[in-house]
Amino acid sequence: MNRAMIQAIWLLALCALLAFLGVTRGALPVTAAQLWQLVNGEAARNVQLIVLEWRLPRVAMALLIGAALGISGAIFQSLLRNPLGSPDILGFNTGAYSGVLVALMLFHQTSEIITLAALIGGVLTAALVYLFAWRNGVETFRLIIVGISVRALLMALNGWLIISASLEAALSAGLWSAGSLNGITWAKTPPVIAVLLLALLLTSLLARRMRLMEMGDDTACALGVPVERTRLWLMLLGVVLTAASTALAGPISFVALLAPQIARRLCGGIKGALPLAALCGALLLLAADYAAQHLFLPYQLPVGVITVSLGGLYLIALLVREARRQ
Amino acid sequence: MREKIARLQGDALTLGYDKKIVAEALSVTIPDGELTVIIGPNACGKSTLLRALSRLAPPLKGQVLLDGEAISRLSTKEVARRLGLLPQSSQAPSGISVSELVARGRYPHQPLFGRWRDEDEAAVQQAMRATGVADIAAQPVDQLSGGQRQRVWIAMVLAQQTPLLLLDEPTTWLDITHQIELLELMQDLNQQHGRTLVVVLHDLNQACRYATHLIAMRSGQIVAEGRPSEIITPELIETVYGLRCVIVEDPVAHTPMIVPLGRGRN
Numbered sequence: 001m002n003r004a005m006i007q008a009i010w011l012l013a014l015c016a017l018l019a020f021l022g023v024t025r026g027a028l029p030v031t032a033a034q035l036w037q038l039v040n041g042e043a044a045r046n047v048q049l050i051v052l053e054w055r056l057p058r059v060a061m062a063l064l065i066g067a068a069l070g071i072s073g074a075i076f077q078s079l080l081r082n083p084l085g086s087p088d089i090l091g092f093n094t095g096a097y098s099g100v101l102v103a104l105m106l107f108h109q110t111s112e113i114i115t116l117a118a119l120i121g122g123v124l125t126a127a128l129v130y131l132f133a134w135r136n137g138v139e140t141f142r143l144i145i146v147g148i149s150v151r152a153l154l155m156a157l158n159g160w161l162i163i164s165a166s167l168e169a170a171l172s173a174g175l176w177s178a179g180s181l182n183g184i185t186w187a188k189t190p191p192v193i194a195v196l197l198l199a200l201l202l203t204s205l206l207a208r209r210m211r212l213m214e215m216g217d218d219t220a221c222a223l224g225v226p227v228e229r230t231r232l233w234l235m236l237l238g239v240v241l242t243a244a245s246t247a248l249a250g251p252i253s254f255v256a257l258l259a260p261q262i263a264r265r266l267c268g269g270i271k272g273a274l275p276l277a278a279l280c281g282a283l284l285l286l287a288a289d290y291a292a293q294h295l296f297l298p299y300q301l302p303v304g305v306i307t308v309s310l311g312g313l314y315l316i317a318l319l320v321r322e323a324r325r326q
Numbered sequence: 327m328r329e330k331i332a333r334l335q336g337d338a339l340t341l342g343y344d345k346k347i348v349a350e351a352l353s354v355t356i357p358d359g360e361l362t363v364i365i366g367p368n369a370c371g372k373s374t375l376l377r378a379l380s381r382l383a384p385p386l387k388g389q390v391l392l393d394g395e396a397i398s399r400l401s402t403k404e405v406a407r408r409l410g411l412l413p414q415s416s417q418a419p420s421g422i423s424v425s426e427l428v429a430r431g432r433y434p435h436q437p438l439f440g441r442w443r444d445e446d447e448a449a450v451q452q453a454m455r456a457t458g459v460a461d462i463a464a465q466p467v468d469q470l471s472g473g474q475r476q477r478v479w480i481a482m483v484l485a486q487q488t489p490l491l492l493l494d495e496p497t498t499w500l501d502i503t504h505q506i507e508l509l510e511l512m513q514d515l516n517q518q519h520g521r522t523l524v525v526v527l528h529d530l531n532q533a534c535r536y537a538t539h540l541i542a543m544r545s546g547q548i549v550a551e552g553r554p555s556e557i558i559t560p561e562l563i564e565t566v567y568g569l570r571c572v573i574v575e576d577p578v579a580h581t582p583m584i585v586p587l588g589r590g591r592n
Contacts, residue, residue, distance in 0.1 A: 136344070205438065211419070212433060218382055218413035223486070224406030224434035 070281020091151025095125025122243025179304025254311025
């Protein structure tokens, strides 16, 4: 058994532990015995409601969205060969959130329309960033700078959209704008789950080509990878993973940035880096969401606040290390 | 009797990039079963020609024919089963081991959900033995010397098991010992395994010594081609490089050896 598999088992175990805590802890604690009754279909009505309808969708979506963000980050970091080249830094989730806000204000708020709007917002933002960064090809550094500035513009736009919305819409959208898993119910999830699972499946089909492209376009082409087409597909999948996640949970930052890097440190090589990035993302978001719910009682923070703080710490650590090196 | 056409041909190629034309109406035939070396001064278009022949950089006009078919119409994976290529620069992913990198050469032979088959393992082992990297199979590529690393890349291309092999300046960055080792490996591949090789080289004497077919280029045109002993003359070298020289016989390989005259000597 190789190192990546052992790490994967550890991560899975941690995810399972946190998921257990996630469904059992809270204002109304559920015991392990009650959970077992639930599995056998003998639990009381209120336990069923709390676990299956309130806590389970939140835990499940934290895992799925975390995994999607981890993979999305891994895709962009691989394509751009830069640890800062991640969809949240480039503003793709902010753009997807603009789509969500427009949909909230202009249309009926069905989850299908919100998901579609997030996808359109994300893809448009990616196209815009790419277009602005294009000058006889795209240089990674320029792409990141352009991404950061587009992100800043979109955040201003989002702020304006929220202010001009009705009070009711503004309140819910505002709470959500840092990225939050509060109030997720099964009813909202089907379109997002469908899109995410499809995108994850397609990504797994392209994973091998992605690894080959890390050796340079020429080498990948020599080995039989259709480089341009594969790059376009991978970017589209990366944007879709981020945008669909945003449709449900708002623009959660830094999970996409952090998860692939942690995965890379853990596996120390290239084998299994993508599944590990998914697991790290899932664990990161689940842990951050658990902390957001339980650490600051009686207040419940949006999970995005926790991930942003983690990301800030990470960037400071990165800076300190760079400074020491010089 | 039908005349057998060469497997790899360039037909009336116009080559260039960023609006700069490097070559026009360039036609070239790579003879099967030969070790072809392309020589010429910097910017004569030799690397550009190799990139076009290997479908890395499609020609602006004209077409490259692989087994009589336009290479642009074949799927790139299909091409990769027939034509292997060592580009000028490749990056080894950090942490990858030698055998993992060489195994990537099997990609064009594997189906979408391909399991690792015995024939894949055999090809990898054979490629590592041929390049002398079997002993360091488990080591990370990052920690190897330049010469070892270059041999690992060549092992990856060999694992592709293609009848045609194109190498773009494979001896750059190598010291003289490793250069000769590499050239002799290419000679073995050509003579013992019957592979067709096309190599871009800078060193004229090495080119003359190891090529069975030499193509001399100057500003996008082929000036001469054929066996080194038949085509290398002081006049050709002066035409191609603008360098005055005498030609002597290589005392070991008995191939032509170029000795530049240099300044002030006639």
